[in-house]
Amino acid sequence: MQFDLLTLFPRMIEGPLEESILKRARERGLVQVRVHNLRDFTHDKHRVVDDKPYGGGQGMLLKPEPIFEAVEKLRRPETCVVLMSPQGRRLNQSLVQALATRAHLLIICGHYEGVDERVREALVDEEISIGDYVLTNGALAAAVLVDAVARLVPGVLGDAQSAPDDSFATGLLEGPQYTRPPEFQGHRVPEVLLSGHHEEIAKWRKEQAHQRTKERRPDLLEGSET
DSSP: OEEEEEESOHHHHHTGGGSHHHHHHHHTTSOEEEEEEGGGGOOSTTOOOEEOOTTOOSSOEEOHHHHHHHHHHHOOTTEEEEEEEEEEEEOOHHHHHHHTTOSEEEEEEOBTTOBOHHHHHHTOSEEEESSSSOOSBSHHHHHHHHHHHHTTSTTSSSSTTHHHHSTTTTSSOOOOOOOSOSEETTEEOOHHHHSOOHHHHHHHHHHHHHHHHHHHOGGGGTTSOO
């Protein structure tokens, strides 16, 4: 799977993507990530990418010309163009799963007060927000999106069952997990996990996941059996 990211701050994205699982996935050729500086698609002396909004108002807007040129150069027939924006559709696991089926994501990182509306109208297939808050720019949000999607690419995770068992993948939060030692500072691992009885362990984990979801994210249970 290939990601192309268009940003004013390449280093904000490159750092997280050069660590851990994503680094190994890139080295193995499972995921390709290219980060492009939006200023490289300007043609004036000062490499200007922003301007004041018509009609007045606070802040600056990203100009359409460099974004159009970048997208037109990088887009392929199978490309899904994504704009990171607080006005977008909120990112969740079902959306991540849908994006993971695409061969190529071209991600535009918003900045300042946003982008010229003509970018949305003419170029963007998906507008995505990672939450109901505002960041200084869309680079960090784009890194989050790449991480969430890339880990679903076959072979990226060491255990193929890891992703299906994650929180949200089943519609529930993941239940409590334990490792050695069986007792630590007076706190014991639940006996069922030490029993070796796989059916009972699976039942316990399902119950715990449901209970934790009910306590912490009851909204995830709306419309389902409780």
